[in-house]
Amino acid sequence: AQSVAQPEDQVNVAEGNPLTVKCTYSVSGNPYLFWYVQYPNRGLQFLLKYITGDNLVKGSYGFEAEFNKSQTSFHLKKPSALVSDSALYFCAVRWPGGYQKVTFGTGTKLQVIP
Amino acid sequence: EPEVTQTPSHQVTQMGQEVILRCVPISNHLYFYWYRQILGQKVEFLVSFYNNEISEKSEIFDDQFSVERPDGSNFTLKIRSTKLEDSAMYFCASRDRDNEKLFFGSGTQLSVL
Numbered sequence: 059a060q061s062v063a064q065p066e067d068q069v070n071v072a073e074g075n076p077l078t079v080k081c082t083y084s085v086s087g088n089p090y091l092f093w094y095v096q097y098p099n100r101g102l103q104f105l106l107k108y109i110t111g112d113n114l115v116k117g118s119y120g121f122e123a124e125f126n127k128s129q130t131s132f133h134l135k136k137p138s139a140l141v142s143d144s145a146l147y148f149c150a151v152r153w154p155g156g157y158q159k160v161t162f163g164t165g166t167k168l169q170v171i172p
Numbered sequence: 173e174p175e176v177t178q179t180p181s182h183q184v185t186q187m188g189q190e191v192i193l194r195c196v197p198i199s200n201h202l203y204f205y206w207y208r209q210i211l212g213q214k215v216e217f218l219v220s221f222y223n224n225e226i227s228e229k230s231e232i233f234d235d236q237f238s239v240e241r242p243d244g245s246n247f248t249l250k251i252r253s254t255k256l257e258d259s260a261m262y263f264c265a266s267r268d269r270d271n272e273k274l275f276f277g278s279g280t281q282l283s284v285l
Contacts, residue, residue, distance in 0.1 A: 090272055101176075101263055101276030102215065109272065148215060152272065158203055158220040159228045160274060165213065 060084060062091075062132075062149045064163040071139045072171050079134040079166045081149030091132040092150040092160070093123055102148060108132060119143070139170045174198045178264050178277035185254055186285055193249045193280045195264030203267050204247045205274065206239065208232075208260040215263070221247065254284045 061084045071077045083089055090109050094102040106117025113125045123134045134147060149163040177196045185191050197204050206218040219229040221239055238250045247266075251258055261281050265274045 092272070092274075094274075099278075101278050102265075102274070103276070104273045107272050146212070157228065158205075158222060159217055159230075160205070161217060162207075162215040165215070 060086060060089065060151050060153050060157075060159070060161050062151045062161060062163040064147075064149055064166045066166050067164075068167040068169060070169045070171060073141055074138050077134075077136050077139045077143070077168065077170070079147050079149075079168060081132045081134065081163060083130050083132065083149075083151050087153060087155075090152045090154060091123075091125060092152075093117065093121065093132075093134050094148045094150060094162070096146040096148065096165075098145075105134070105147075139168075141170045141172050144168055144170045174275070176264055176266055176275050176277035178262075178280050180280060181278065182281045182283070184283045184285065187256055188253050191251050191254055191282065193251075193262050193264075193282070195247045195249070195277055196245055197247055197264065197266035198268075198275055199245070201266035201268045201275070203227075203269075204239075204241070205265040206249045207263045207265065207276075209263065209279075210260045212261075218249070218262075251282075254282075256284050258282060259284045 063082050092107045093105040096102045108115050108125045116122045146165050148165050152160045179194045204221040209215050219233045220227045236252045240248050261279045263279045264277045
């Protein structure tokens with residue numbers, strides 16, 4: 059079964075420091091991988107995706123993620139955190155080939171400290 | 173940017189009652205989804221819908237749940253006999269054929285008393 063794991067419930071980082079939010083996926087073929095962000099009392103918003111090609115993908119608000127097939131990881135990164143980046147971040151996966159289901163991880167709360 | 177709209181934003185119901193949650197996906201989208209989130213935590217897949225039929229559903233989506241696209245614009249989730257554990261935030265999402273990006277609505281907070 060397709061799944062993603064987010065090993066950290068919460069990540070704290072000082073404003074201006076680089077941030078990393080971790081995600082790993084279960085191995086099966088070539089998955090599509092995503093990051094979404096959720097602000098309080100809002101729906102999820104798309105940040106970025108990896109389908110194929112360059113392992114480093116860039117997305118909204120200065121975020122990027124690196125696909126690492128050997129480690130089955132897709133960590134979200136940003137060079138310099140902003141207080142406004144504080145939110146709940148979800149990694150997600152979809153296996154193509156007729157499957158429409160997008161499975162989300164358990165979420166990581168990012169707290170950027172001023 | 174286009175939006176997915178959901179109504180109502182809050183729904184309170186008694187256990188055993190039927191509820192219908194409504195969604196208007198983005199007009200040219202072809203794939204539709206319902207998810208739920210309990211207490212702001214894990215986002216759980218319920219069902220995906222394409223070409224007027226369910227393409228996948230989770231174990232949560234039992235016989236008490238149904239979905240419908242009655243008129244080409246609305247996409248509804250019906251819970252026939254609500255249980256206390258159905259209390260959650262329910263999100264509708266949609267995407268088009270060529271873009272993997274899911275657009276989410278703002279959700280309906282369902283409270284079953």
